Every structure is written in C-alpha cells, then in structure tokens.
Amino acid sequence: MRYKRGQIVGVPLCDKETIVETNEKLIVKREILQIEINKDGDKTVAVIMMNPSEADSIKSDGTVNRVIAFFLKPFQRPLNERNRRIEDIKHLNILNLLPIYNPRSKGLLDDLSTIIAEHYDEYLHLLLESNIQKNLETIRTSDYVVLAWGMPENFPLTLYYKQVSKVLEAVISFDKEIFVFRVRNSKARYHITKHLNPPHPSRCKLLRLVRVDVKLFYRIVPRGFRDEL
Secondary structure (H helix, E strand, O other): OOOOOOOEEEEEEEOOEEEEEOOOOEEEEOOOEEEEEOOOOOEEEEEEEOOOOOOOOOOOOHHHHHHHHHHOOOOEOOOOOOOOOEOOEEEEEEEEOOOEOOOOHHHHHHHHHHHHHHOOHHHHHHHHHHHHHHHHHHHHHOOEEEEOOOOOOOOOHHHHHHHHHHHHHHHHHOOOEEEEEEEEOOOOEEOOOOOOOOOOOOOOEEEEEEEEEEEHHHEEEEOOOOOOO
C-alpha cells in the first residue's frame, strides 16, 4: 500500500533493521516512523501502537494511512474538550510497544521465540529495551501523545503490560497532554476497550480524540467524561 499523494511532505524517516534472516524466516524491526503531514503547523504528536505492520519509508499500510488522514484534518476538537481546537499538528511520530514487524499480532509470540533461538535471551531483552528508550526519547520531545495499542491476541500479558507500564510511566513523568482515539467499528463506538486499554486504530473509523489522564496503577481514565457523550 502506498502513502496517499498530497497527504505527506517528503519521504518518511524509518529506522528498519533486519533481526533474523533465514531460509524460513525474515524478522525486521522498526523503532520509529516519522512523517511530516501536508498542513500548516509546528507541533508533533506521538502515536503509540502495538507493533509495526508494514509501513516504512517507501510503503504505507492501512493503519498508518488512517492515522495520517485523521491528523490531516484542519483541526481536532477533543470529545471531552469541545471548546478547544488543536490545529497545529504537523509531524507524526509512530511508535510501538514492540518493534517487530508483523501485520498479525498473533504471530508476534512466534517471532520472539525465533529471535531467542537465533540469538539469545539477552539479545531480545536488549532489543525491547532499546525500543522503550526510543519511545521515551520521542515522547519527551513530542507535544501530544496518543495511546493506541489495543489488546493483542495470543500474546503473553505479562510482557505486554510490562511494556505498557514503562511507556505510561514516561508519559506521566514528562507531563504530556495525553489522548486516545474515539473509534467506531461495526459493533459500537468507544474510546476504551473492554479490557480498559486504548483502542488500536485498525479496522475502524477514527472519530475524535479523547483527553485522558493516567491515574494510580497506570489506569487510563477519560478526563471529565460523561456516559452520554
């Protein structure tokens, strides 16, 4: 899938690196994808998802194109801050809890096992820690942060929530404006999943931003949100 003509400026910056290359398997990592969108502004938003699907400097994917189109709108009016207009977003930093390319999150566990088999346990630990450090550096220099990692299938929850807690700890310490997406799929509109996680922007329509706070025990809580909104 291509980036849509007229939506971005220049070539996105992507730090792809091959981790495993055998006759049976190719595993590639990406810690950050930086995109300049075609609109006026000078602010940066960091969007933190689960793991990369396909997008790099040359090709995009459905989720990244959806996020670009969302922020390309003239302004954002958060659902629970309706008197506010955010109209200055120019740069997108796409981050992930896990840096491993795989369009199917169900396959991530196999990828991690392969990395350990081809290298060693400590290599995987260093790979994940490097990705977290990139998250922290990028969050620190971004103006807004959107949490968007969803809930993976067939993946160890202990590792998943360990990565989540590290990211949320950074978001809290850097005192950033934090949002989640309000989304609509074939079943409902929502901005927090049934597992109390932020929605992932795939296979849905992105409706609005919702301002959230990260409370005690890393709870993601919509700010001043009423059920009728």
